[in-house]
Amino acid sequence: MAVTKAQQAGSRLLLFLPAALWIMIFFVLPYTFLGYVSFKPTSSSSAYLPGFTLDNYVFNLTDSFFWVILAETLLEGVATVLICLLFSYPLAYRLARSRSRHRSLLYMVVISPLLVGVVIRCYGWMVLLADKGLINDLLLKTGIIDAPLPLMYNMFGVMVGLVQVYMPYMVISLTGAIQRINPELEYTARSLGASRFTAFRKITLPMSLPGIMSGSILVFVLTISSYAIPLLLGGNKTLTTPLLIVQTALDAFDWPGGASMAVIMFVIVVTLLSLYIKVLMHAMRGMK
């Protein structure tokens, strides 16, 4: 064993290097370049002009249209989180407390939609929600309605898609949190005379708060950065920040404009994610 310590450390580092370089070249540098472009003057004839300017940021941040779209995107995120929470909690509670031997199968069913691509799932919703779709067909034939209901290419369709696609993440976060609560606590409260609802409100709900928080932030981040769902189920009727970014950068060929919007979005996402990590860390500490 004539290998020195330094040589050994060096050869071990070789294990890490390929992945580290890949991420540096195809992730860190491109994002840096995106940031760089966001400070370049816009040009109509080329991608951008030399020089340095804050104009793109000033323009976006004083543009009421940008704010309206951003506000709508964030609102859509909040609505998706709330609906996901409402539908996921009972499901997560049952999964966490289940003693069935089919439990892992039930868990798999919940996360299996994640393995089916987002385009396919949107397509499934299109078959259901279109004017000639299954739901309208059914309602028309039974005579409940006379004209097809507008179920997609609007906010409703987008929300249905968002909730369905991101709900599994909420269920996973909640199931984990509820599993960590000792069921005995609830039984004890009930044996001391608390009603089922009170036991839930005073014990299970507050103790699952870390899961609610982390699941909500995760779903929120995924929703506001979603591109395919508003595009496919919203048609051209609903505009969100990710759609606006791509439209500006590609369709209008305004790289600095699109890049500066992307940086604003990046800041929002990173802030939320650091909050998410803080919540998770806090929950982990609580476990010890």
Added chain:
Amino acid sequence: MREQKKNLTDRFIDLMVFLAYVFLLLPTVIVVLAAFNGGEYLHFPPDGFSLKWFSKLFATEQMMESFFFSIRLALAASVTSTLIGLGAALYVVRYAGRLASVLRPYILSPLMLPSILTGLALMISFYSTGIGGKSFLGLYAGHTLITTPYVFLVVSSVLYNFDYSMEEAARNLGATRLQTFFYVTLPHIKNGIIGSGVFAFITSFDQFPLSLLLTGPGYSTLPVQMFDYLRFEFDPVAAAIATINIVLAYGMMFLMEHSVGLKVLYGGKK
């Protein structure tokens, strides 16, 4: 009185849970039904069982081409990310020491940021450096970037649960470092590696926003092709290819569950 109320609450929760399951599975089931339905649209009652959309699919050249293109791309990306992700996981779990708390988030970072932003950043970078914004290389680089963190996540969780005393035993009995790795360590983490590779494959195969920005003429991935198709036509050819995709994904999921357990991927234990 109280007993009855409890049953009512229970039933209400059961109903909610049932509806949640239906809601989660509905679009997938509908796509499969549409693929085997005889008519252009799915109505009640259905038009009867038919395989005609599949035969039309096999005759739709661009669909089949992008299907095989996606398979090639997913194979390239998953093999690469399995290799580099495994290396990174070995290093971070075993040798990085205190640095692990910095290196781990670094490797996981591509997973954290929206792929639409990553796609935009990659596209303008490729375009500017002349690699060409629309090449196989760009797609390959982007997909490998997205799938590597998953491999890292799965393999490092397997490594955390690995019993190191077995390696020590092998070394004490005279095995070399390489022998120990190939005869002791590798067989134990093999399932984790295969599982992570399979998951990387599915992730690449399903990837949409990144591909949309990096796909060019002649280089269309299946989700992008389906997306284009759905904008102009609404016939169930898309449902037929989607069904093949769904069967592939579920098959691989069972493989995954069998090899490592899916929990590892989604906030399971570290």
